[in-house]
Amino acid sequence: MSITTSFDVNRIRQDFPILSQTIRGRPMVFLDSAASAQKPRAVIDAMVGAMETQYANVHRGLHWMSERTTEAYEACRDAVATLMNARDRSEIVFTNNITGSINLMAHSYGRGILKPGQAVVISGMEHHSNIVPWQLLRDSHAIELRVVPITNYGELDMEAFEDLLRDGKVGLVSITHMSNVLGTVTPAERIVRVAHKYGAKVMFDGAQAIVHRKVDVQALDCDFYAWTGHKLYGPTGIGVLWGRKELLEQMPPFMGGGDMISSVTYEKSTWAQVPHKFEAGTPAILEGIGLKAAIDYVQGIGYDALAAHEAALTEHALARLSTIKGLTIIGQAQDRGGVISFAMDGAHAHDVATLLDRQGIAVRAGHHCAEPLMQRLNLDSTARASFGVYTTHEEVDALATGLERVRSFFK
Numbered sequence: 001m002s003i004t005t006s007f008d009v010n011r012i013r014q015d016f017p018i019l020s021q022t023i024r025g026r027p028m029v030f031l032d033s034a035a036s037a038q039k040p041r042a043v044i045d046a047m048v049g050a051m052e053t054q055y056a057n058v059h060r061g062l063h064w065m066s067e068r069t070t071e072a073y074e075a076c077r078d079a080v081a082t083l084m085n086a087r088d089r090s091e092i093v094f095t096n097n098i099t100g101s102i103n104l105m106a107h108s109y110g111r112g113i114l115k116p117g118q119a120v121v122i123s124g125m126e127h128h129s130n131i132v133p134w135q136l137l138r139d140s141h142a143i144e145l146r147v148v149p150i151t152n153y154g155e156l157d158m159e160a161f162e163d164l165l166r167d168g169k170v171g172l173v174s175i176t177h178m179s180n181v182l183g184t185v186t187p188a189e190r191i192v193r194v195a196h197k198y199g200a201k202v203m204f205d206g207a208q209a210i211v212h213r214k215v216d217v218q219a220l221d222c223d224f225y226a227w228t229g230h231k232l233y234g235p236t237g238i239g240v241l242w243g244r245k246e247l248l249e250q251m252p253p254f255m256g257g258g259d260m261i262s263s264v265t266y267e268k269s270t271w272a273q274v275p276h277k278f279e280a281g282t283p284a285i286l287e288g289i290g291l292k293a294a295i296d297y298v299q300g301i302g303y304d305a306l307a308a309h310e311a312a313l314t315e316h317a318l319a320r321l322s323t324i325k326g327l328t329i330i331g332q333a334q335d336r337g338g339v340i341s342f343a344m345d346g347a348h349a350h351d352v353a354t355l356l357d358r359q360g361i362a363v364r365a366g367h368h369c370a371e372p373l374m375q376r377l378n379l380d381s382t383a384r385a386s387f388g389v390y391t392t393h394e395e396v397d398a399l400a401t402g403l404e405r406v407r408s409f410f411k
């Protein structure tokens with residue numbers, strides 16, 4: 001298994017201070033990046049540096065420090081627009097995480113644009129954050145919620161998807177671009193083509209996908225795309241909603257407050273232009289500065305190298321794990337990213353994770369915020385290993401050896 005020569009994972013690891021630690025006397029094997037990724041020195045330095053030398057509130061001060069801070073914060077919007085190939089920087093709305101982005105959509109698009117009687121389509125492999133906001137909308141606004149079933153391989157049933165759209169009632173499709181449980185990458189271009197044929201708009205949950213591959217919203221031709229900063233090596237507290245400008249302009253605001261208005265009287269307030277209409281209150285200034293550094297870091301490595309590294313790791317992991325007796329890999333999608341769920345015969349996922357942790361190996365165990373998917377799989381939980389730019393083949397080997405050891409306890 002060879003990795004592209006320009007990509008040196010050991011050099012990359014030196015960019016992440018946290019990785020040099022030992023846990024329980026062993027080198028730390030961190031295989032939980034899909035829950036939140038570790039941060040490179042560049043992100044840490046950008047945030048600390050801003051606090052030490054360049055910090056004030058943004059968008060309001062007429063003084064030097066506020067102007068510099070506004071420039072540094074707004075540079076993040078430019079970086080996100082370039083990263084996603086948005087037509088215009090004003091199409092980038094900052095939220096607090098993708099959960100915030102989807103709640104914004106359920107309020108502003110769901111209550112403001114969709115009409116009672118229309119439907120929203122999600123899929124059978126969504127994270128709770130792309131289920132619950134739509135349920136709240138369904139219950140308060142008479143919007144129907146439809147769910148695309150998944151196949152036994154853990155892929156979307158695309159025929160069933162088209163059937164759900166045929167009556168023309170669907171106003172919005174909101175589907176994950178990559179499953180945080182199965183690793184499945186969904187056929188985004190095809191989803192958009194089919195949805196648009198029946199007049200539905202499309203939003204993707206890109207929380208996992210944007211970490212693993214280049215996302216080009218113009219090439220995808222989707223209408224909205226949301227993701228969260230902390231999984232792309234950035235800080236917590238900042239998320240992104242990209243939307244087509246003409247759609248964002250039609251949508252009413254979600255939260256009201258400072259920064260999102262043009263004028264306020266007791267009788268009536270008017271809204272600022274997009275994206276500020278959706279950004280009430282003091283934003284996550286330091287987090288925006290940190291996210292800009294994270295995007296620069298990812299762009300510096302390049303998505304080609306990043307994707308090749310993760311594809312090689314995933315292939316290696318699937319090969320190694322499939323030799324372990326009694327271990328089942330959950331989800332066999334053709335197109336998949338570096339997230340692998342598994343179950344061990346006779347052992348609860350929490351016990352597997354605890355016994356791996358004793359060996360210094362961090363994986364996640366539980367329902368992964370996807371309880372309906374677990375029900376579909378007839379499982380109450382899985383253990384999950386997920387990879388980042390800093391993950392090595394040796395760590396995958398350590399996982400396999402660790403799982404062999406766990407198995408010997410339960411035999």
Ligand SMILES: *Cc1c(COP(=O)(O)O)cnc(C)c1O
Nearest residue numbers: 097098099127129180207208228
């Ligand atoms: C992590 C995750 C989310 C939620 O992200 P937050 O940062 O908690 O808002 C949503 N969808 C997917 C696919 C995820 O992996």
